[in-house]
Amino acid sequence: xLDITLSFLAIFVGVGIHYTGLSKSKKATQSLxxxxxxxxxxxxxxxxxxxxxxxxSNVGIFVLAGILLQLFLETLSKGVEHGHLHTxxxxxxxxxxxxxxxxxxxxxxxxxxxxxxxxxxxxxIPVGIVFYQFIRAINLQSVLTWxxxxxxxxMTPIGSLSxxxxxxxxxxxxELFAFSAGLLIHIASIILFESDDKHxxxxxxxxVVLLGIGLAYLL
Numbered sequence: 681x682l683d684i685t686l687s688f689l690a691i692f693v694g695v696g697i698h699y700t701g702l703s704k705s706k707k708a709t710q711s712l713x714x715x716x717x718x719x720x721x722x723x724x725x726x727x728x729x730x731x732x733x734x735x736x737s738n739v740g741i742f743v744l745a746g747i748l749l750q751l752f753l754e755t756l757s758k759g760v761e762h763g764h765l766h767t768x769x770x771x772x773x774x775x776x777x778x779x780x781x782x783x784x785x786x787x788x789x790x791x792x793x794x795x796x797x798x799x800x801x802x803x804x805i806p807v808g809i810v811f812y813q814f815i816r817a818i819n820l821q822s823v824l825t826w827x828x829x830x831x832x833x834x835m836t837p838i839g840s841l842s843x844x845x846x847x848x849x850x851x852x853x854x855e856l857f858a859f860s861a862g863l864l865i866h867i868a869s870i871i872l873f874e875s876d877d878k879h880x881x882x883x884x885x886x887x888v889v890l891l892g893i894g895l896a897y898l899l
Contacts, residue, residue, distance in 0.1 A: 683790050683797045684837040690801045691833035694808020707884075709806065714885060715892040716802035717871030722896025723799040724861050724868065728789060732858045739858040746785075746862025753778040754870075760810050772818060776828060779811065780835045786864060787839025788849065789857045795899045800836065803867075808833075 732739050756778035786803075789796055811832060815825050843849040849856060872889060 684840060686797060686801050687787065687790065687804065687836040687840065688833050690804035691808035691811070691829060694805045694810075695812045695829065697805065698809050698812050709809065711884070711888050713806045713871055714888040716799075716806060717868045718889040718892025719896050720799045720803050720864060720892075721868035721872070722893040723793070723795050723899075724864050726896055727793050727795060728857060728861045731793070732854050732861065736854045736858075739854055742855045742858035743862035743865070746859040746864075747866045748862075749785075749859075750782065750863045750866040753782055757782070759870075759874075760807060760814060772815075772820075772828070775814065776832065779807075779832060782863065782867075783832065783835035784839040784842075785856075785860050787836035788843040788860050790836070790840040791844055792853075792857065795896070798899075799896070803864075804836070 729743070732743075756774050758775065760775060760779055783804075786800060790800060808829075812829065815828055820828070843853070843856070
């Protein structure tokens with residue numbers, strides 16, 4: 681129940697950060713995004729991938745499929761899920777569809793791995809900031825704005841509950857874990873490469889990345 685609650689609230693934490701004004705600090709938001717991406721990548725590589733490959737040796741194709749799916753979803757979401765909105769001229773329904781698929785799939789392994797929940801929560805906080813900024817930019821009515829935010833926040837918990845209660849998800853558990861891992865490997869990699877507009881690895885960026893990966897290793 682804790683994983684369901686925290687993964688749901690993470691989006692609203694991002695919205696709250698926007699309201700505090702902290703999201704106006706480019707260095708602060710970049711550091712949060714970098715740390716979350718590094719920790720997410722470390723968790724997937726150190727915890728999820730060893731499990732799926734130990735359980736089933738031929739799941740590499742599902743990891744690759746997850747990477748390819750996320751590549752396609754990004755063309756629809758315009759990068760919201762890795763903390764960047766590359767264009768504001770996007771149709772809300774298309775962005776919502778892509779983000780919902782992504783969020784649902786990332787929720788599937790949530791109840792299985794010890795530190796996956798923390799990785800997802802940290803990942804979703806900056807996503808919540810960018811998603812809220814996107815919704816506000818298109819000037820929807822307040823009720824519709826909060827309805828879309830709530831629906832988006834529910835998708836990861838729904839993915840986790842589906843994996844727990846539906847037979848299909850249990851029967852293909854390892855394949856779905858590998859699929860989700862591929863999806864998140866792509867996201868985390870993009871975060872690390874795109875967090876700097878100049879695509880340069882400065883000392884601050886290197887330290888934040890090492891802290892994120894180091895925490896994943898220590899845990």
